[in-house]
Amino acid sequence: MQQNVSTTVRVKLYSLTNRKADLLAREYEAFQTEVHGGDADLYSATDQQASKVQRQKDPNPDTEQPVVLRNDVFDVSYDDNTVLSSWWVKVPVYDPEQGEGNSIWCPAHVPRKDEQLVCEGDVRDSELVHRDGDWYVHLVVKWSVTVQGEYDDVLAIDMGARWVATCAFLSDRKTTFYGEEVRRIREHYKQLRKSIGKAKPRQGQQVVERIGDAEARKADDRLHKIARSIVEDAEERNAVIVVGDLGGSRKDNDKGRYVNDKTHKMPFARLLNYIEYKAHDAGIDVQLVDEYDTSRTCNRCACEGIRETQGRFVCPECGLDDNADKNGALNIGKRALGKFSKPLSEAGAVLAQPETQVIVHRDEEPANLSISGGFNPQWGNPTALAVGGYQSGASRTLTAEQCHPLDYGHDPLTGHCDWTKSAARRIGRLTVSRTG
Numbered sequence: 001m002q003q004n005v006s007t008t009v010r011v012k013l014y015s016l017t018n019r020k021a022d023l024l025a026r027e028y029e030a031f032q033t034e035v036h037g038g039d040a041d042l043y044s045a046t047d048q049q050a051s052k053v054q055r056q057k058d059p060n061p062d063t064e065q066p067v068v069l070r071n072d073v074f075d076v077s078y079d080d081n082t083v084l085s086s087w088w089v090k091v092p093v094y095d096p097e098q099g100e101g102n103s104i105w106c107p108a109h110v111p112r113k114d115e116q117l118v119c120e121g122d123v124r125d126s127e128l129v130h131r132d133g134d135w136y137v138h139l140v141v142k143w144s145v146t147v148q149g150e151y152d153d154v155l156a157i158d159m160g161a162r163w164v165a166t167c168a169f170l171s172d173r174k175t176t177f178y179g180e181e182v183r184r185i186r187e188h189y190k191q192l193r194k195s196i197g198k199a200k201p202r203q204g205q206q207v208v209e210r211i212g213d214a215e216a217r218k219a220d221d222r223l224h225k226i227a228r229s230i231v232e233d234a235e236e237r238n239a240v241i242v243v244g245d246l247g248g249s250r251k252d253n254d255k256g257r258y259v260n261d262k263t264h265k266m267p268f269a270r271l272l273n274y275i276e277y278k279a280h281d282a283g284i285d286v287q288l289v290d291e292y293d294t295s296r297t298c299n300r301c302a303c304e305g306i307r308e309t310q311g312r313f314v315c316p317e318c319g320l321d322d323n324a325d326k327n328g329a330l331n332i333g334k335r336a337l338g339k340f341s342k343p344l345s346e347a348g349a350v351l352a353q354p355e356t357q358v359i360v361h362r363d364e365e366p367a368n369l370s371i372s373g374g375f376n377p378q379w380g381n382p383t384a385l386a387v388g389g390y391q392s393g394a395s396r397t398l399t400a401e402q403c404h405p406l407d408y409g410h411d412p413l414t415g416h417c418d419w420t421k422s423a424a425r426r427i428g429r430l431t432v433s434r435t436g
Contacts, residue, residue: 001149003285006124006142007277008269009114011076013091013106013135015084020104021135027093028130031067035059043092043101045070049125066127066138074103076123076139078115085109089137091128108137117141145280153239156333157230157275158291158325159246159268162310164223166325167230169239170333175326176233178226182219182267189215223267227274234284241279242336243272244291244328287336294331295324 016024030040034050036059042050049068059065075090082088085107095102110118121141129136154170164179234241246268279286298305298315305315305327313324320327 001147003145003147004142005145005276005280006140007117007121008273009110009118009139009141011087011089011137011139012109013089013137014109015107016135020106023093023095023102023104024091024106024128024135025130026096027091028067028128030094032064035065036061041094041096043073043094045073045101046092046094064130066129069126069128069137071123071125074126076108076118077105078119091137106135117143146283147280147285148283151238151240151285153237154333154336155230155234155237155239155241156329156336157241157243158294158329158332159244159266159271160295160325160328161266163325164266164268164271165226165230166323166329167233168326168329168333169237170330170337171237173326173330175323175329176229177325178229179266181222182226185215185218185222186266219267220270223271223274227271227278230275231278231282231284234279235282239284241275241284241286242289242333243275243286244294244332245288246291289332289336291328291332291335294335295328297331299327299330299334 030042031046031050033040034042034047035054037054046067049070053065053068073092077088078086080086087108087110088105089108090103090105092101092103118139118141121143124140124142126140127138129138156168156170158166163177164182166175166177168175276286296304296307298318298320300320301315301318303315303317305313307324308314311324313327314321
């Protein structure tokens with residue numbers, strides 16, 4: 001099955017002249033002014049993007065936003081005849097000396113593993129980022145991959161502060177926790193930066209920058225290993241991968257300096273990027289699912305539960321007492337199948353989306369039960385999900401609540417039907433297809 005996917009490639013700009021560095025810095029600061037409601041001179045296309053970010057995200061005043069580079073006004077070029085660099089990025093900027101927009105070509109370093117992707121893929125709107133004194137362009141590259149269309153299981157991933165990734169299979173709820181080493185690396189270098197800054201106030205900044213590079217390399221190596229392990233597990237059990245979408249989790253989510261430091265600085269986006277490209281190389285699909293309310297909703301009865309501690313979830317209705325991150329991962333997996341309506345805590349019981357259908361084919365002998373879904377993680381546009389329990393015969397369309405209890409595992413506790421659990425028991429085939 002052919003599928004268009006997007007991958008982010010981190011490209012570093014280097015060996016910039018003073019003039020180019022000044023123009024980039026000026027454009028970056030002007031963009032921050034615009035997205036926070038001010039007025040500044042920007043390249044016209046970038047000014048439009050700043051207004052769009054301001055309207056859609058309404059960013060907090062103390063946050064910095066990456067400069068959005070529209071793909072029709074910037075470019076990436078390869079030329080192995082140039083001495084300084086083989087890769088060059090054209091960045092649109094406003095030139096105050098000329099009083100109009102201009103473009104500057106900056107030498108760039110593209111990771112070797114991503115060179116073919118950048119050459120052959122379709123570069124879309126990207127971002128200019130300033131971090132630790134260096135300039136980066138996060139290239140968003142759209143390309144076509146071949147992923148399989150049938151799966152036997154779902155591997156759901158919940159990302160959080162305690163564990164960078166909690167992975168759970170829906171069929172048997174086997175759960176793996178990742179991230180202990182990443183947390184240890186971050187904490188070690190955090191304390192190291194504090195001690196160096198206090199001991200050597202004059203030389204501390206240079207040392208901090210050097211150890212920051214060491215921290216990034218070690219954390220990056222561990223993230224690659226985590227992503228590889230996750231994809232190998234999915235391959236072994238022929239599972240589609242679904243990940244809780246953390247988009248917007250940092251906005252209006254101030255939980256204090258200590259918790260913010262643990263949550264907001266975890267490399268979730270980088271890990272997701274690694275999982276996606278490794279999974280696509282293996283022919284496995286990766287879907288993002290809105291994770292709103294999944295952490296405080298019981299995966300057994302869909303009632304609102306209690307987080308006794310950071311790592312413990314208790315449901316007062318059905319008595320479930322389990323790991324909180326595991327509970328969240330299972331909810332993410334079930335939401336991907338269209339099992340719950342959003343928000344989960346308001347459902348009160350296991351409900352199907354209004355547009356979700358269960359198609360039951362009747363016959364005397366049961367065959368492999370297949371789950372086919374063009375599921376869309378955006379709840380505003382749910383798509384059909386069909387479950388075929390028998391090979392042939394007449395078919396009828398039922399909601400999940402109308403399923404016969406003997407066919408799809410009636411839950412006496414809630415009075416509702418748990419057809420996903422039944423599908424796992426029958427070890428059926430799960431078919432994922434996109435619509436639109």
